[in-house]
Amino acid sequence: MLERNSFRMTRRRFAMGSGALVTGALFAPSIVRAETRSIQVNGPAATAKVFKEHIFPEFEKQQNCTIVYEGGHSLDGLQKLRANKDSPVTSVAVMDSPVLIQAGEDGLLEAVDTNAVPNMANLFPGAINQDGLFLNYKWPRLSIAYYTKALQGVDSWKDLWDSQYAHKILIPTPKVTQFPVILAAAAYAETGKPLIEAQYDLDSAFKKLAELKPNLLDAFSSSASAATLIEQGEAVMGAGFFSSYVLFRTEAGAPIDLASPKEGSFALPNALAKIRNGPHPDLSNAFIDMMLSEKVQQILMTEFKDSPTNSKVELEPGIVSGNDLISLDWAFASKSLEENTKRFDREMAL
Amino acid sequence: MTSSLQAINATSHSGRPHKVGSLRQVDTMSFLILPASLYLMVAFAAPLVMMTVSSFTYTGEVSLTNYTEYFSDPYNRGVIFNTIKYATLVSITCLLIGFPFAYFMARASTGVQVFLLVATVVPLTSSIIVKSFGWTILLKNSGVINGMLLALGLVDTPPRLLFTELGLYIGSINIKLPFMILPIFAVLRQIPSNLAEAASCLGAGPIYTFFRVTVPLSVPGIMAGLAFVFCQTAAAYVMPLLLIGEKFKVMANQIVTSFQVFNNIALGSTVSVTLLVILALFVTGLAFMKRESA
Numbered sequence: 001m002l003e004r005n006s007f008r009m010t011r012r013r014f015a016m017g018s019g020a021l022v023t024g025a026l027f028a029p030s031i032v033r034a035e036t037r038s039i040q041v042n043g044p045a046a047t048a049k050v051f052k053e054h055i056f057p058e059f060e061k062q063q064n065c066t067i068v069y070e071g072g073h074s075l076d077g078l079q080k081l082r083a084n085k086d087s088p089v090t091s092v093a094v095m096d097s098p099v100l101i102q103a104g105e106d107g108l109l110e111a112v113d114t115n116a117v118p119n120m121a122n123l124f125p126g127a128i129n130q131d132g133l134f135l136n137y138k139w140p141r142l143s144i145a146y147y148t149k150a151l152q153g154v155d156s157w158k159d160l161w162d163s164q165y166a167h168k169i170l171i172p173t174p175k176v177t178q179f180p181v182i183l184a185a186a187a188y189a190e191t192g193k194p195l196i197e198a199q200y201d202l203d204s205a206f207k208k209l210a211e212l213k214p215n216l217l218d219a220f221s222s223s224a225s226a227a228t229l230i231e232q233g234e235a236v237m238g239a240g241f242f243s244s245y246v247l248f249r250t251e252a253g254a255p256i257d258l259a260s261p262k263e264g265s266f267a268l269p270n271a272l273a274k275i276r277n278g279p280h281p282d283l284s285n286a287f288i289d290m291m292l293s294e295k296v297q298q299i300l301m302t303e304f305k306d307s308p309t310n311s312k313v314e315l316e317p318g319i320v321s322g323n324d325l326i327s328l329d330w331a332f333a334s335k336s337l338e339e340n341t342k343r344f345d346r347e348m349a350l
Numbered sequence: 351m352t353s354s355l356q357a358i359n360a361t362s363h364s365g366r367p368h369k370v371g372s373l374r375q376v377d378t379m380s381f382l383i384l385p386a387s388l389y390l391m392v393a394f395a396a397p398l399v400m401m402t403v404s405s406f407t408y409t410g411e412v413s414l415t416n417y418t419e420y421f422s423d424p425y426n427r428g429v430i431f432n433t434i435k436y437a438t439l440v441s442i443t444c445l446l447i448g449f450p451f452a453y454f455m456a457r458a459s460t461g462v463q464v465f466l467l468v469a470t471v472v473p474l475t476s477s478i479i480v481k482s483f484g485w486t487i488l489l490k491n492s493g494v495i496n497g498m499l500l501a502l503g504l505v506d507t508p509p510r511l512l513f514t515e516l517g518l519y520i521g522s523i524n525i526k527l528p529f530m531i532l533p534i535f536a537v538l539r540q541i542p543s544n545l546a547e548a549a550s551c552l553g554a555g556p557i558y559t560f561f562r563v564t565v566p567l568s569v570p571g572i573m574a575g576l577a578f579v580f581c582q583t584a585a586a587y588v589m590p591l592l593l594i595g596e597k598f599k600v601m602a603n604q605i606v607t608s609f610q611v612f613n614n615i616a617l618g619s620t621v622s623v624t625l626l627v628i629l630a631l632f633v634t635g636l637a638f639m640k641r642e643s644a
Contacts, residue, residue, distance in 0.1 A: 075610050167510055173596050175611055218513045218595035234490055234512065338612050345607070346425050349599055
């Protein structure tokens with residue numbers, strides 16, 4: 001009797017039990033997930049930690065949703081957006097302006113206004129691009145990073161061409177957003193025009209850039225690995241470095257700092273945009289509005305040491321107002337990217 | 351011997367003998383290659399065909415325009431030259447360093463052989479990105495190599511190695527060396543040692559024996575090593591990018607720029623197919639040389 005009622009593991013029972021477990025494991029989470037909505041946000045990998053720890057949880061709680069953040073290179077993100085144009089899976093793209101300009105030209109973006117995103121009203125005018133097609137949510141300060149054991153500071157963008165720095169200078173490649181900065185600086189060094197005007201003089205820029213070859217250690221596509229070269233003294237100056245990375249390393253005691261050249265520093269246009277026909281458009285609007293709010297902009301300023309684009313935010317010591325940064329013509333930069341890349345490859349190669 | 355082989359061939363896996371070349375045997379064998387064929391069709395052949403079609407398409411029509419435009423630009427020809435020069439120099443240097451190493455390893459005692467084999471294979475377990483980054487540290491002005499040169503009094507000031515062609519070759523040769531050593535070793539250890547003894551008995555000196563007996567017999571290993579190293583180096587993207595940077599353009603770099611920056615699928619496909627043809631020609635040339643030497 002006892003033996004008949006006791007449980008015996010047979011191969012059939014084992015198979016049925018395993019099947020039930022696998023089915024449960026596969027489908028139970030989706031049943032739970034079905035209760036909350038989910039939006040996918042494409043953005044830079046470098047900001048993922050701060051976003052996920054300090055910004056997203058409150059939004060997810062308020063909106064009863066989950067944010068799936070896909071971090072990566074902006075150009076890879078653009079390729080994915082293009083591939084999914086007919087049935088987008090992404091709701092919001094967090095990328096730099098030049099990439100979003102291309103996305104806008106491909107019809108991938110949808111403009112927003114103050115009805116959908118009320119915090120747009122508090123933005124500096126320069127942060128609203130193409131009638132709300134994409135919005136700058138922070139402006140990292142773009143300038144020259146330098147090795148503090150060799151230099152006290154950098155007075156001018158022209159110092160990059162000083163012959164005492166042979167094989168000690170780093171510049172960005174056309175693959176990174178900040179490339180137009182070195183073109184503007186080169187054209188300024190060649191012609192003496194103000195940086196904001198010099199950015200359009202590409203012939204002068206490339207002429208002067210070719211003269212930088214004896215000083216060039218490398219042209220970088222990764223700010224992090226290039227900054228390491230400065231910290232180790234392999235390079236003494238690097239053009240096109242930005243506050244988000246350099247100032248944290250300075251605080252950590254690394255021998256690197258961000259210069260304030262007399263001609264001025266540039267604003268790196270970190271932006272975000274709503275994807276046309278993306279899932280849950282109401283959540284996309286709410287997400288963009290949240291990123292532009294004073295509270296989140298304050299967090300972004302503290303965590304990244306970048307200039308806020310919301311004019312209401314009180315600046316922390318050491319943070320430059322967005323109004324004092326030079327804003328390049330990123331539409332021009334985007335339009336001339338292919339031609340500039342070809343010229344750079346040809347004129348700067350060994 | 352021949353009859354026993356025939357007997358094995360004529361026996362199916364069930365152990366029951368059946369007629370050689372029968373329909374049943376052909377069907378079974380065909381079925382076995384289906385999964386691999388299907389995988390290769392989807393993952394390799396289909397994208398390759400799409401890429402080739404794209405390279406021969408210009409404004410929606412079949413055309414050679416992409417190729418004529420690509421080859422008419424002296425910059426592109428320079429990039430092709432850079433790629434071939436880089437792959438050739440790395441392959442030849444790997445052969446010159448790798449052959450003596452493999453020769454010594456093949457003739458060493460079992461213990462030494464195992465130790466050297468492990469030392470050759472272990473570096474293959476770390477990724478090429480990690481190894482290339484490692485070389486950027488070694489090649490720095492304040493790196494290990496320059497430190498040694500200074501300590502030995504061979505130089506007064508550290509020579510610049512990182513982001514130079516010399517640094518690129520030093521790092522690439524180190525990374526690709528195992529792919530040359532292993533196939534040569536595999537062939538050398540199969541050569542009976544009594545062949546050298548026989549040559550010696552017939553009056554041949556060690557140098558004559560090496561060049562007239564050992565080297566000709568090791569040609570299959572040399573060809574395999576050259577094919578591995580040349581093809582991998584010519585298609586390398588990470589090593590040139592990290593060790594020399596944007597100053598030295600190779601075709602792999604051009605492919606990435608075409609797809610990622612220009613969004614120019616036709617140009618990317620044209621460069622890719624050109625690289626593939628160069629590699630195919632090189633491997634075919636090696637196969638031809640191997641047949642000639644045989």
